[in-house]
Amino acid sequence: MSDPIDDNRLRYLFESARYGSVRTAADALGVNPSVVSRQIAQLEQDLDATLLDRHSRGVRPTEAGQLLVEHYRRHAADRDDTLTKLREIQGLQRGHIDLVLGEGFVADLMGASLGEFWRRYPALTISLELAGTSDVIRAIADDRCHIGLLYHPPQDPRIRDNAAIRQPICLIARPDHPLAGLGRPVKLRDVAGYSLGTMYPGYGTRQLLAMAEMSEKVGLSPKLTTTSINILRHFVRSDLGVTLLPAFSVAADIADGSLVAIPVDNPLLAAAEAHVITRSGRELPNAASQLLRYLISKMKAFSPA
Incomplete structure (x- = not known):
């Protein structure tokens, strides 16, 4: 008996839910919107469940759809972490880290912290995304980024504080x-x-x-x-x-x-604080773990004011 949860169709569902639009998801995936629509419709037929609510401004997942979106997110995060750990068998010779942060951390990060890290691990690559507080939390909670740097975040059970230093x-x-x-x-x-x-x-x-x-x-x-x-x-x-x-x-x-x-x-x-966050329950790849420790020990933002 074939598995009704096709990984490729699941990805189309995930991206459509993520962007809130089938057309935008199709653009990001580099395919025609009709392909995305057909594949999601086939997944709904296979599972005998409605997975997306369609409305005039786009789409949003149903309860069943959200269950599958969360399944895909966990699967993708586990896959990426496993691939990274396989590369790390050879040491930190390769690897990529996704970092999301508020703009106030940029100058501090681009100073001695990041330069010294790259001198130690020259083959590692890093992507930096600037975002406001709520978007930093969302990027970490959705496993889109490994590490987040932000100021005065609200409490959220999805995230873990790795450092919280008073910065008035x-x-x-x-x-x-x-x-x-x-x-x-x-x-x-x-x-x-x-x-x-x-x-x-x-x-x-x-x-x-x-x-x-x-x-x-x-x-x-x-x-x-x-x-x-x-x-x-x-x-x-x-x-x-x-x-x-x-x-x-x-x-x-x-x-x-x-x-x-x-x-x-x-x-x-x-009493305001600067925070370094990761997703609660996620084990970071070794490269990201090394950068996390480095940032906490080297950045002025995480030294007591």
């Missing part, structure tokens, strides 16, 4: 800004009187800032909202305003004296 949100300003000359930690009410740049609400720094505003009953009205820490750097360096970020995200600017990090007198902002 500070006021980032030019040294000649009036708030830099107060000689004390600033209060949110102090910041409210000046032009402010912030990240979009999907980012951990902005989510935490919103909680701090509620706790003090202070409403901040950003003049600039962006997805880029680099844009916030230029906003502040150009004397257009101030921002609120962890100091490690602009460490080079602080080191060269163009910016300063001033403590903020708020317990929520003072």
